[in-house]
Amino acid sequence: MPALRAEVRQVSKKMGRAQALQQVNAVFDAGKVHGIIGPNGAGKTTLIRVLAGLLHPDEGSVVYDEAGKLLSAADVKRVTGYFPQEPSLYPDLTCREHLEFFRDLYDLPQAPFERRAEELLYATGMAPFQGRPAGKLSGGMYKKLGLMCVLLNRPKLLLLDEPTVGVDPVSRQELWDLVYGFAGEEMTVIVSTSYMDEAGRCSQVHVLSGGRMLASGMPQDVMNHFGVTDFAEIFLKNE
Amino acid sequence: MKFSWRRARSVAYKEYKHILRDPFTLAVTLILPMIFVGMFGFVIDLDYKHMRVAVRDNDQTSVSRRFLQEMASSGYFNLTPVHSPAEADRELEQNGSPALLIIKRGFGRNIRAANPENPGQIQLLADGTDNVQASIMGTYLQGVVQKANAVFAKDNPDLSGGAESGARTGEQIRSRFLFNPELNSRWFIVPALSTIIIGFLAIVLTALTVAKEWENGSMELLLSTPVRPSEIVLGKLVPYFVLTFLDVLVVFVLAVYVFRIPFLGSFPFYMLACWVYITGALALGLVISVVTRQQQAAIQFAFAVGLLPSFIFSGFIFPIENMPAFFQYFTALFPQRWFLLISRTVFLSDAAPVTLAAAFGAIGLFATAMILLAVHKFKTDVEP
Numbered sequence A: 001m002p003a004l005r006a007e008v009r010q011v012s013k014k015m016g017r018a019q020a021l022q023q024v025n026a027v028f029d030a031g032k033v034h035g036i037i038g039p040n041g042a043g044k045t046t047l048i049r050v051l052a053g054l055l056h057p058d059e060g061s062v063v064y065d066e067a068g069k070l071l072s073a074a075d076v077k078r079v080t081g082y083f084p085q086e087p088s089l090y091p092d093l094t095c096r097e098h099l100e101f102f103r104d105l106y107d108l109p110q111a112p113f114e115r116r117a118e119e120l121l122y123a124t125g126m127a128p129f130q131g132r133p134a135g136k137l138s139g140g141m142y143k144k145l146g147l148m149c150v151l152l153n154r155p156k157l158l159l160l161d162e163p164t165v166g167v168d169p170v171s172r173q174e175l176w177d178l179v180y181g182f183a184g185e186e187m188t189v190i191v192s193t194s195y196m197d198e199a200g201r202c203s204q205v206h207v208l209s210g211g212r213m214l215a216s217g218m219p220q221d222v223m224n225h226f227g228v229t230d231f232a233e234i235f236l237k238n239e
Numbered sequence B: 001m002k003f004s005w006r007r008a009r010s011v012a013y014k015e016y017k018h019i020l021r022d023p024f025t026l027a028v029t030l031i032l033p034m035i036f037v038g039m040f041g042f043v044i045d046l047d048y049k050h051m052r053v054a055v056r057d058n059d060q061t062s063v064s065r066r067f068l069q070e071m072a073s074s075g076y077f078n079l080t081p082v083h084s085p086a087e088a089d090r091e092l093e094q095n096g097s098p099a100l101l102i103i104k105r106g107f108g109r110n111i112r113a114a115n116p117e118n119p120g121q122i123q124l125l126a127d128g129t130d131n132v133q134a135s136i137m138g139t140y141l142q143g144v145v146q147k148a149n150a151v152f153a154k155d156n157p158d159l160s161g162g163a164e165s166g167a168r169t170g171e172q173i174r175s176r177f178l179f180n181p182e183l184n185s186r187w188f189i190v191p192a193l194s195t196i197i198i199g200f201l202a203i204v205l206t207a208l209t210v211a212k213e214w215e216n217g218s219m220e221l222l223l224s225t226p227v228r229p230s231e232i233v234l235g236k237l238v239p240y241f242v243l244t245f246l247d248v249l250v251v252f253v254l255a256v257y258v259f260r261i262p263f264l265g266s267f268p269f270y271m272l273a274c275w276v277y278i279t280g281a282l283a284l285g286l287v288i289s290v291v292t293r294q295q296q297a298a299i300q301f302a303f304a305v306g307l308l309p310s311f312i313f314s315g316f317i318f319p320i321e322n323m324p325a326f327f328q329y330f331t332a333l334f335p336q337r338w339f340l341l342i343s344r345t346v347f348l349s350d351a352a353p354v355t356l357a358a359a360f361g362a363i364g365l366f367a368t369a370m371i372l373l374a375v376h377k378f379k380t381d382v383e384p
Helices: A044-051 A073-078 A095-105 A110-124 A139-151 A169-182 A196-201 A219-226 A231-238 B005-020 B023-043 B062-073 B085-093 B107-113 B131-155 B185-216 B218-223 B229-258 B267-292 B295-306 B308-312 B325-333 B335-348 B353-377
Strands: A004-015 A018-028 A033-037 A059-066 A080-083 A157-161 A188-193 A204-209 A212-217 B051-057 B077-081 B099-103 B122-126
Touching: A004 A044, A004 A188, A018 A044, A018 A059, A018 A204, A033 A044, A033 A196, A044 A157, A044 A188, A073 A080, A080 A139, A095 A110, A095 A139, A095 B005, A110 A139, A110 A169, A139 A157, A139 A169, A139 B218, A157 A169, A169 A188, A169 A196, A188 A196, A196 A231, A204 A219, A204 A231, A212 A219, A219 A231, B005 B023, B005 B229, B023 B185, B023 B229, B051 B062, B051 B085, B051 B131, B062 B077, B062 B099, B062 B107, B062 B131, B085 B099, B099 B131, B122 B131, B185 B218, B185 B229, B185 B267, B185 B295, B185 B308, B185 B335, B229 B267, B229 B353, B267 B295, B267 B335, B267 B353, B295 B308, B325 B335, B335 B353
Parallel strands: A018 A212, A033 A188, A033 A204, A080 A157, A157 A188, B051 B077, B051 B099
Antiparallel strands: A004 A018, A004 A059, A204 A212, B099 B122
């Protein structure tokens, strides 16, 4: 089953008094790992939430298609996995209980669930910690659990809002490896990050600053476009 | 997407685990009603008994002593004899007697003479700062006078001669109070108190649940899944329904076995009414939670909506019939008013449930409206 393609068209969004997004255009091609990069306050979370259908654009629209076939908002929700930046798991529920809760929310049959859970637990190395409550996990393990929950359903579009914030360098590497491990033909991944060194890991980057999309493309092309050797320089230049 | 029982059940199961793993909430929910109903049930007693009264008997005859004996045996008064005006003052001002009874000189002689022009006289001076006690004391004293008259008439046939009598017994009104023959205020209070406490607790319990998910950030993750508002609302209602229903049973046992309040009505009907009533209260809590999205604001709302009006507009403290017309209609909005009527009626009388159809309909309507409102107000996005 092919991954989703998302296209953001002229999207503007005000959050309170702040203009969080201003006429943003972006194309998120299917099956790739996209990075939305920008400093804090650039509008990354707002854009991810708009993509997840949790915020509605004041102007503009987002369209999703699966191999050329347009999808409704309800259909998109069924095949989208989203893990927010803020802690959003239940501290008193164990890893296993989280997986079972999401199994029911996604209405997964037991046998495929068991196979998928085993696959995810193996890939994340979380199998020994199934009985541990989410509130007692380390930063990296917490994010891995969140990732497992949203990957259970084999989403065609995976949205991760700053998944590596508050995570040690080794776990950051592991998380990126996981994302690449699961991305591919069947899943488009959109990750937001304010760590500029992570931009190079993406197959496509979308540079967001002050609510405006400055550029999109392959990392090297974007750096060439701005005449810089490091993504941080783009924002320093633009300040 | 269709309503999914599986998703609703998974939300309920998750909520049930939260409850079990939070011993504080569990303890508060199960113990608080016991403490409140137990404590208030014992403390709130509207029956005045053993009121301290200073007595100055200026007559000192067997008749006056007989009268005082009747007064003391009524159980309403504790009599303290005083022998001088100074002692009477001291009793009133320093020893806290709220009243002074003076039996005038010639009381016994006049009663024996049975002269209607010149009856035996007593005077009651009561402390008007506590107007309720003062008026109750006056009423009780009239009762004692009436009874004493009957006793004197028995002893002295001349007194029973109607108009010629010095102490007229008159036509006696014999009142018999149905359903609560002793007019025991505890019988009246405990069924009502449990209504209010359980209703309030139900509102507070659910008022926190959705707001907590918003504050913890879990709502954002939940809303990104296919789960629907109706599934979340149902999933949140069920575990708290079970918990609150346990409270209903605890309070029922307390009322019947500790306070010895008779339960004469239909038990199945009462249970059904309890289910509907607590569902409405839980759903109201959810509406508060869904709208405020913050625990602190939710708890303040829950107190404002759940506690004050339920004391004032339910008829628990102030009789609804005495309210201005507008407020009489206004009270109809509060399910506590209707459930209180059901609760008091089924406890103390064996009225057929059909006589409570309107009250039952009102709590049913409220519960339905609140569930629909909670689902309707439930946001499926994170817009501020």
